[in-house]
Amino acid sequence: MARYTKTAMVFHWVIAVLIVGAFVLGLIMTDIPGFSPTKLKYYSWHKWAGVTVLALAALRLLWRLLHPAPGYPASMxxxxxxxxxxxxxxxxxxxxxxxxxxxxxxxxxxxxxxxxGVLPLPVLIDVDPALKVVLKAVHYWLTMGLAALVAVHVAAALKHAIINRDRVLQRMLP
Incomplete structure (x- = not known):
């Protein structure tokens, strides 16, 4: 069976770890009451993970466009x-x-x-308290959607590995 390239595998697993880490950090940091050095540190880590996911996702998409995914097995x-x-x-x-x-x-x-903590990213919009409220909700619900889709993705991969035994999961394993 055809497999993903090693580069695609690295993108997949690094981005997966970053997404899970950013999600967990998001849950933890928003539960910390008040304003503390720990909360500030977690917010920074969360943002850094998000920026890294964005950059790696762009590279991953470029890689994917140049290196198509292997086909699905005929049994699917x-x-x-x-x-x-x-x-x-x-x-x-x-x-x-x-x-x-x-x-x-x-x-x-x-x-x-x-x-x-060293590379300031461009400020593309002005401070806007009303927009902040909207974007907070948008970010939250998009994140919950991503978490749900990741859960479905993992469940499907496990179904293929455990029930179907069709080696679909092995295509993305090193």
């Missing part, structure tokens, strides 16, 4: 292939939309994003 039903295609498409969209919405939410709140 046509609806499964269509569902997998659409799920992957939505995952790509959200790998961009979630960090971008978080970035604009941060800017609308008047907080600059300084990547790893």
């Amino acid at each position: 039903q046509s609806w499964e292939k269509a569902a997998a295609h659409h799920l992957h498409l939505l995952l790509y969209v959200l790998m961009f939309a979630v960090p971008v919405s978080g970035y604009f939410y941060t800017l609308a709140a008047g907080v600059p994003v300084v990547y790893f």
Whole structure:
């Protein structure tokens, strides 16, 4: 069976770890009451993970356009292939939309994003308290959508590995 390239595998797993890490940090940091050095540190790490996901997702998309994914096994039903295609498409969209919405939410709140504390990212919008409220909700719901799709993606991969035993999962394993 055809496999993904090693580069595609690295993109997949590094981005997956960053997404899960940013999600967990987001849950933890928003539960910390008040304003503390720890909360500020977690917010910074969360933003850095998001910016990194955005950059790697752009590189991953470029790689994917130049190196198409291997085909699905003939044993997969046509609806499964269509569902997998659409799920992957939505995952790509959200790998961009979630960090971008978080970035604009941060800017609308008047907080600059300084990547790893050394590289200030451009301020593309002015401080806007009303927009901040909207973007906070957008970022939250896009994130919840991404989390749900990641759960479906993992469940499908496990179904293929455990029930179908069709080696679909092995295509993305090193």
